[in-house]
Amino acid sequence: NMEDALSYDGNTGPYAQYTYARTCSVLRRAGEQTGEMKITAPEEASLLKTLARFPEEVLSALESYEPSIITRYILDVCTAFNRFYHDCSIANCDDEALRQSRIALTEATNQVLRTALHLICMQTPEKI
Numbered sequence: 001n002m003e004d005a006l007s008y009d010g011n012t013g014p015y016a017q018y019t020y021a022r023t024c025s026v027l028r029r030a031g032e033q034t035g036e037m038k039i040t041a042p043e044e045a046s047l048l049k050t051l052a053r054f055p056e057e058v059l060s061a062l063e064s065y066e067p068s069i070i071t072r073y074i075l076d077v078c079t080a081f082n083r084f085y086h087d088c089s090i091a092n093c094d095d096e097a098l099r100q101s102r103i104a105l106t107e108a109t110n111q112v113l114r115t116a117l118h119l120i121c122m123q124t125p126e127k128i
Contacts, residue, residue, distance in 0.1 A: 011075050013122060014128075015075075015078060016074050016075065016078050016113070016117060016122070017117070017122065017123070017124065017125055017128065018128050019077075019078040019081055019082060019113065020110065020113045020114065020117060020124050020125070020126075021125050021126060021127055021128040022081075022082075022085065023081065023106050023107075023109050023110035023113065024110065024126040024127070025127070026085075026090055026091060026103070026106050027103070027106060027107060027110060029091050030090065030091045030099075030103045030106070033100055033103040033104050033107060034100055035097055035100035035101060035104070036097075036100075036101065037101050037104060037105070038097055038098055038100075038101040039101070040098060041084075041087065041088050043080075043083050043084040043087045043088050044084060044088060044101075044102070044105060046080050046083070046084070047077075047080040047081055047083075047084045047105060047109065048105065048108075050076050050077055050080040051077065051080075051108050051109060051112050053073065053076075054073070054112050054115075054116070057069055057070060057073040058070065058116075058119070061119075067119075067120055070116055070119050070120050071120055073116060074113065074116045074117065074120070077109065077112060077113055077116070078113070081106075081109045081113075084105070088102060089102075090102040090103060090106060091103070
């Protein structure tokens with residue numbers, strides 16, 4: 001069903017691309033990032049743990065000749081980022097150190113998604 005396949009909801013390519021575009025939008029609005037990581041919310045910790053799995057997921061996909069491992073991982077990153085985005089103020093955070101940390105976490109998500117999407121030959125639109 002093409003309508004389901006092209007949906008921005010659920011486990012679809014457009015959902016992953018939309019999440020990547022969302023990270024680009026946050027970074028465009030936020031400007032330069034400086035400072036250290038400061039994890040204060042469970043959503044931040046969950047996203048960071050998910051991002052940290054990237055090297056092992058790539059290695060697993062390579063060793064088993066199974067690109068779907070990367071696909072499932074991308075969806076895990078998207079779910080974790082969207083939960084973080086929904087529950088944690090990023091660019092409008094009152095605490096400047098926390099704001100900078102959340103921007104850095106968004107940048108890390110952007111880099112992982114961009115690389116992972118390229119690994120499965122998907123385009124990475126910066127705007128949708």
